[in-house]
Amino acid sequence: MNAGLIGGILGVIIGTIGGAMGTYASIKNTNGPQEKSFMIKIAIVFWIAAVIFVSLLMLLPKPYSFLLWIPYGIALPLSIIYINKKQNSIREKEKKQ
Numbered sequence: 001m002n003a004g005l006i007g008g009i010l011g012v013i014i015g016t017i018g019g020a021m022g023t024y025a026s027i028k029n030t031n032g033p034q035e036k037s038f039m040i041k042i043a044i045v046f047w048i049a050a051v052i053f054v055s056l057l058m059l060l061p062k063p064y065s066f067l068l069w070i071p072y073g074i075a076l077p078l079s080i081i082y083i084n085k086k087q088n089s090i091r092e093k094e095k096k097q
Contacts, residue, residue: 023047032094035087042083 023043030036053072057065 019047019050031091034094035090038087038090 027036027039027043030039053068056068059065060068
C-alpha cells in the first residue's frame with residue numbers, strides 16, 4: 001500500500017469518527033424534546049447529504065465534479081443559518097412551556 005491510500009483511508013475513518021462525535025454532541029446538548037427531535041432530523045439529512053456529495057465528487061468526471069463545490073458553498077452556509085434560527089425559535093418556544 002502506498003502512503004496516499006493509507007492517508008485516504010485514515011482520513012475517512014478520522015473524519016467519520018469526528019462527524020459522529022459532533023453529531024452526538026449536537027443531539028446531547030439539546031434542551032427539550034422538540035429540539036432533540038429537530039436535531040436528529042437535521043443530523044440525518046446532513047449525513048445523507050454528505051454521503052451523496054462525496055459520492056458525486058468521486059463518481060463524476062473531473063471537470064464536472066469541481067462544479068459541485070458551487071452549490072455546496074452556497075447551500076451549506078445558508079442551511080446553517082436557517083437551522084440555527086429554527087433551533088433558537090424551538091428553544092424559545094420550549095422555554096415558555
